[in-house]
Each structure stands twice: as structure tokens, then as C-alpha cells.
Amino acid sequence: MKTYRDIAGDGGSDVLGQVTERAARMRARMALVARKLAVMSGKGGVGKSVVTVNLAAALAMRGRKVGILDADLNGPSIARMLGIENRRLTVGGAGLVPAVGPFGTRVVSMDLLLSRQGAPVAWDAPALQHRSTWLGALEASALGELLGDTAWGELDFLLIDLPPGPERFPVFDGLFPECDGAIAVTIPSAIAALTVRRSVVLARRCKAGILGAVENMAGYRCPCCGARQALFAEEGESVARTLGVPVLGSIPFDPRIARCADQGVPFVAAHRDTPAARAIVGVVEQIDRTCAGQEASR
Amino acid sequence: MKFLCVVCDEAMKVAEIPSPSSGDALTVVFRCPGCGHQVALLTNPWEAQLVRSLGVAIGGRSAPPAPLELVRATLTEARLLWTEEAERRLERVPEFVRSVVRKSIERYARQQGCREVTPQVIDEAKADMGM
Ligand SMILES: Nc1ncnc2c1ncn2[C@@H]1O[C@H](COP(=O)(O)OP(=O)(O)OP(=O)(O)O)[C@@H](O)[C@H]1O
Ligand SMILES: [Mg+2]
Ligand SMILES: [Zn+2]
Ligand SMILES: [Zn+2]
Numbered sequence: 001m002k003t004y005r006d007i008a009g010d011g012g013s014d015v016l017g018q019v020t021e022r023a024a025r026m027r028a029r030m031a032l033v034a035r036k037l038a039v040m041s042g043k044g045g046v047g048k049s050v051v052t053v054n055l056a057a058a059l060a061m062r063g064r065k066v067g068i069l070d071a072d073l074n075g076p077s078i079a080r081m082l083g084i085e086n087r088r089l090t091v092g093g094a095g096l097v098p099a100v101g102p103f104g105t106r107v108v109s110m111d112l113l114l115s116r117q118g119a120p121v122a123w124d125a126p127a128l129q130h131r132s133t134w135l136g137a138l139e140a141s142a143l144g145e146l147l148g149d150t151a152w153g154e155l156d157f158l159l160i161d162l163p164p165g166p167e168r169f170p171v172f173d174g175l176f177p178e179c180d181g182a183i184a185v186t187i188p189s190a191i192a193a194l195t196v197r198r199s200v201v202l203a204r205r206c207k208a209g210i211l212g213a214v215e216n217m218a219g220y221r222c223p224c225c226g227a228r229q230a231l232f233a234e235e236g237e238s239v240a241r242t243l244g245v246p247v248l249g250s251i252p253f254d255p256r257i258a259r260c261a262d263q264g265v266p267f268v269a270a271h272r273d274t275p276a277a278r279a280i281v282g283v284v285e286q287i288d289r290t291c292a293g294q295e296a297s298r
Numbered sequence: 299m300k301f302l303c304v305v306c307d308e309a310m311k312v313a314e315i316p317s318p319s320s321g322d323a324l325t326v327v328f329r330c331p332g333c334g335h336q337v338a339l340l341t342n343p344w345e346a347q348l349v350r351s352l353g354v355a356i357g358g359r360s361a362p363p364a365p366l367e368l369v370r371a372t373l374t375e376a377r378l379l380w381t382e383e384a385e386r387r388l389e390r391v392p393e394f395v396r397s398v399v400r401k402s403i404e405r406y407a408r409q410q411g412c413r414e415v416t417p418q419v420i421d422e423a424k425a426d427m428g429m
Contacts, residue, residue: 002307007300011328012312018354021362091414092382095365113369115377122374125351126322130344138351142369145353149365 026148029095030178033067033155035291037211038172041185042199043192044164047216048185050261051251051280052161053081055183057266058284060103064156067098069146070109071172072163073139074121079109083264085117094151102266108150140175147176157291166199173206181211183248183287186240188218189232193239200243211290212246214283215239220253221275228252249283252276301339306332315357322346326356370413378404380415387417402427 010016030036039052052068060066070078079085079099087099089112098106110121123138125131152158160179162168169182182203186196203210215238219228231253240247251257254276260267268280301310313329313336324346326339341349349356353368370376380388391399406423407415 001304002302002309004300007302007309009309010300011310012358013354013356014358015354015356018359022353025362088377088385089379090382090385091365091379096379097382110373113366113373113377113379115375119375123372124374125347125372127342127344127347130347133344134348134351137348138368138372141351141353142372145366145369 022144022148026144026176026178029148029150029152030158033152033158033178035156036158036160036176036178036180037287038071038160038162038169038179038182038208039185040162040169040172040182040199040203041164042166042195042197043187046164046185046187046192047251047257048164049077049081049161050257050267051183051185051214051216052159053078053261054257054266054268054280055284055287056105056157056159057103058268058280059157059288060105061269062284062288064288065104065154067106067150067152067155067158068101068108069150069158069160070107070111071143071146071160073110073142075163076109076111076121078161079107079111080264081261082107082266085111085264087112089113092151096146096150098150098152102269106152106155108146110146140171143172144175157287166195166202169199169203170206173203173208177207179208180291181208182206183211184213184243184245186213186215186243187232188215188230188238188240190239191233196239197243200245204245210245211287212248213240213243214248215250217253218250246286248286249279251279251283299339301328301337303330303332303335305335306330308332310337312357324349324356364413378407378412378415381417383417384415384420387420 039048041048056066056068068078070076082101082105084099084101084107089099089108090097096108098108099112101107162172173179184200184203200210200213217231219230222229252275254274256271257267257276260270268277271277303310308330310328310330312326314327316325322343324341327336328339329336370379388396388400403415403420403423406426407419412419
């Protein structure tokens with residue numbers, strides 16, 4: 001009797017063919033994007049989204065063409081941080097047309113697809129009580145559509161803001177073979193160190209690998225004397241520096257960063273002459289340089 | 299998943315997918331090209347949903363999927379997307395009535411089960427409202 005491998009094809013659905021075709025469409029789309037970088041963190045709330053938005057703005061201010069995909073399907077925040085939550089995505093001949101944010105950034109996010117602001121991201125599906133069996137597959141497919149069905153056009157950088165969690169990047173890396181690398185956002189808290197390390201270890205094993213770490217909320221300037229104060233109980237040596245990956249920069253805590261994010265204005269443009277903005281620009285210079293270097297060595 | 303006719307030792311082929319597969323489950327009929335014997339694959343709702351969630355069309359596809367096909371079909375409270383041309387048409391409407399016009403066109407489009415708002419849908423909606 002024949003076995004599974006003796007039979008070519010699947011009787012008419014050609015699932016393999018459909019998957020191959022989808023991958024080819026994604027490759028064609030991504031051939032126009034020079035650098036696809038994921039922004040990740042082991043822990044939630046460390047500032048991934050704020051960092052993504054400001055890196056994107058700073059890159060765009062240097063004349064780079066930048067796209068942002070908010071891959072945090074259930075907790076999208078990029079559109080609001082860029083002040084474009086009221087914009088509409090449209091459909092054009094080449095696919096979904098991204099919303100245009102500050103400095104010409106092109107943005108795709110789940111909240112731009114909802115009919116009402118603040119509506120929860122929920123799925124219309126029977127078998128909701130069994131969602132654990134299919135939700136992962138659905139979210140992966142949704143992410144694939146957002147990435148591959150969008151008419152990003154030619155870009156120098158596509159930044160992908162991932163949801164928190166140490167396994168997020170490894171899973172994403174498997175889903176999106178075009179990814180060029182991850183930027184890990186960390187905080188200097190000793191308590192977070194374990195999660196941060198674990199996520200970096202997992203990410204380094206991935207095909208795309210880690211470009212470097214950005215230390216966020218790295219202390220603050222005392223308003224009275226200007227001295228650096230720690231925000232968290234820190235370890236003797238900065239966590240980021242013991243990870244064995246390049247530290248691309250340290251962004252201090254600055255309440256204006258949060259305020260700008262809430263107002264939908266990129267901090268790095270609004271407060272150029274601050275230590276935090278200079279740190280962000282410093283990170284961007286390195287990303288730009290390493291990427292130009294990779295380009296040259298090809 | 300493949301089906302084998304044990305009698306003929308031949309792979310069975312998709313013969314029919316009664317559509318819409320009754321509600322939340324999925325039915326696929328396979329037929330043996332050798333002896334003509336048919337079997338039906340019946341899935342339970344969560345098996346059907348798992349297949350749907352993969353974004354592949356059982357029985358095959360004749361055309362590539364529309365942009366965001368799965369997200370638009372599955373997202374609760376999904377916004378009805380407009381094509382660029384339709385959006386440009388709306389821009390010709392004076393600003394102070396634009397959001398009212400947008401809403402009524404979208405209401406019409408949803409009633410008609412349109413996947414997106416195209417210039418043609420706008421024309422139909424206008425005719426329907428006697429505009
Ligand atoms: N350097 C900073 N200085 C001041 N506030 C900051 C800084 N970085 C981030 N924040 C604030 O911290 C909060 C969390 O930031 P953000 O939402 O970017 O984190 P996240 O890692 O994306 O969170 P999540 O894991 O929920 O996606 C926000 O209110 C943000 O404005
Ligand atoms: Mg976030
Ligand atoms: Zn002081
Ligand atoms: Zn047979």
C-alpha cells in the first residue's frame with residue numbers, strides 16, 4: 001500500500017503550491033526593502049514602541065525611506081505615538097497602502113484597520129473556546145499578510161515592532177526569513193536582567209541574529225544638580241554590556257519622551273538638543289553605518 | 299492530509315467542497331480516479347478554523363488572494379477599506395458632509411456584503427439613496 005511520501009500532490013488543494021506562491025510574493029515585495037529589522041525585548045513595557053518610533057523618525061530625518069510595521073497585533077501603539085491614528089489605510093493596485101506619518105514614514109498597524117478607535121483586536125471565528133489550537137496560526141498568517149500584502153514600495157529600512165516576550169523574535173525569524181536582524185531593547189534593572197539575557201541568547205541562535213542592544217531608561221538627570229541617577233536597582237555592571245552584543249546606545253529616562261509619545265509627536269524631532277535625542281541619533285548612526293557596511297561587503 | 303483508495307492503491311482527488319461548508323465546520327469530498335469511490339472529510343469547528351487560519355484555500359485557488367484577505371474576513375470590527383480611487387472620489391465631497399457620506403456609503407456596502415468600497419460601490423450607494 002502506498003504511503004504519504006509515495007503520493008505526489010495533495011489531491012487538488014495544492015497547499016504547498018499556495019504556500020510557495022505566498023513566499024514568492026513576500027520575497028518580491030521585500031526585495032525593494034534594503035533592511036528589515038525587528039525591535040524586540042524579553043520584557044514588556046521597556047520602551048520598544050517608543051524606541052521604534054524614534055529610531056524611525058531619526059532615520060527619516062537623515063533622509064532614509066522608512067516603513068514601520070506594528071507587529072504587536074493585540075496591543076498596537078505605533079499609530080498613536082506618531083499621531084496618525086485617524087489616518088486610513090486604503091487598497092491600491094499593488095496592495096494595502098500604508099498610512100503616511102511624520103517625515104514620510106509609512107506605517108501599518110492593526111489599529112488602523114479597526115472601525116472604531118480603541119476597539120479590541122478580536123477575531124470572528126467559530127470555535128472560540130478552542131482558540132488555543134488555532135490562534136497562533138491565525139496571528140502568524142495575519143502578520144504575514146500585513147508584511148507581504150502591503151505596498152511598502154522602496155524602503156531603506158523596515159522596522160518591525162514586536163510584542164514582548166523572549167520567544168517572539170525566534171518565532172518571527174522563522175516566519176519571516178527576509179529579516180536582517182534584531183535590535184534588543186533592554187532596561188538596566190537587575191530584576192529584568194534574567195529575562196533580557198534569555199531573550200538575547202535565544203535571539204542570537206536565530207538565523208537573522210542580533211544587530212545590537214539599546215539600553216532604555218538608563219538613569220535620569222537630576223533636575224537640580226544634573227547628576228545621573230539610577231531609575232532601577234541596577235547591577236554593578238550594566239546588563240546591556242554583559243550580553244556579548246554591541247550596545248548601540250543608552251537612552252536616559254526623560255519624561256518628555258513619554259509626553260511626546262502620548263501627544264503623537266516623535267520626541268527625537270521635538271527635542272533635538274537633549275541627551276536622550278542625541279543618544280537616539282547615535283543609535284541610528286550606528287544602524288545606518290553597520291547596514292551600509294553590510295551592503296558594501298556583499 | 300492525503301486520501302488513498304486502498305482497493306486501487308491510488309491517491310484520491312478533491313471532487314467537491316459543498317460551500318459554504320455548513321456553518322462552522324468543513325466538508326471536503328474526495329473521489330478515487332480509479333474506481334470512482336467517494337469519501338467525505340468532515341472536520342469539527344476548531345479543525346476547520348485551524349485550516350482557515352493558515353490562509354490556504356482548500357480545493358485550490360484560481361486567483362491569488364486579495365490583500366489582507368484573511369484579516370479582513372476574520373477581524374471583529376474591521377474597518378471597511380476603501381480603494382485609493384474611491385477615497386479620491388470622496389475628497390470631491392465638501393468636507394463638512396464627508397463623514398456622513400462616508401458612513402452611509404459604508405452602511406450600504408456592508409448591507410451588500412462588499413469587501414471594499416470601490417468607485418462602483420459609491421455609484422451604487424448613491425443610486426440607492428437617490429443622490
Ligand atoms: N526613555 C524613556 N523615558 C521616559 N519614558 C519612557 C522612556 N521609554 C519609554 N517610556 C514610556 O514608557 C512606557 C512604555 O513604553 P512603550 O510602550 O514604548 O514600551 P513597550 O516595550 O513597547 O511596551 P509593550 O511591551 O507593552 O509593547 C510608555 O509610556 C513610554 O512613553
Ligand atoms: Mg509596544
Ligand atoms: Zn540633585
Ligand atoms: Zn479506487
